[in-house]
Amino acid sequence: MSAIAEFIDAEVKGTDVVLFMKGTPSFPQCGFSGQVVQILDYLGVPFKGINVLESADLRQGIKDYANWPTIPQLYVKGEFVGGCDIVREMFQAGELQTLLSENGIPVENAA
Incomplete structure (x- = not known):
């Protein structure tokens, strides 16, 4: 397994909710990433955003993963x-x- 695949695997398995996205949760760099951030924020779900634009290897690696x-x-x-x-x-x-609820992730606006 490559170093980038190991990094991705560690993030996916070590963080309850992780979003590989373009940009950051506070500054999404594409509309699709922004929509997912809005949904998670609306639900009050704590999550980690990982910016794939920081590395071409990461951007391709997550697609392969x-x-x-x-x-x-x-x-x-x-x-x-x-x-x-x-x-x-x-x-x-x-x-x-x-x-999310079934996985023990707290959801604020579940209705």
Whole structure:
């Protein structure tokens, strides 16, 4: 396993909720990343944002790690949840709130 894959694996498995995104949670650099940040913020979910724009190796590495071609990518308790469209659809259906709660992640606006 490469150093970048080891870094990604450690972050995914060592952080309850991690979002690989373009930009940072306080300053997203793309609309899709911004939408996922808004959803997580609305739910009051503590999460770690990792800026893939800081490294070409990281940007490609996360795509290879999940075998998923786009960014952002959301992980909960070590499991890949999806990208922006999936996260948004799960949120609108209440499935994201359920997934988070079932994994012991506190959710403020679960209704």
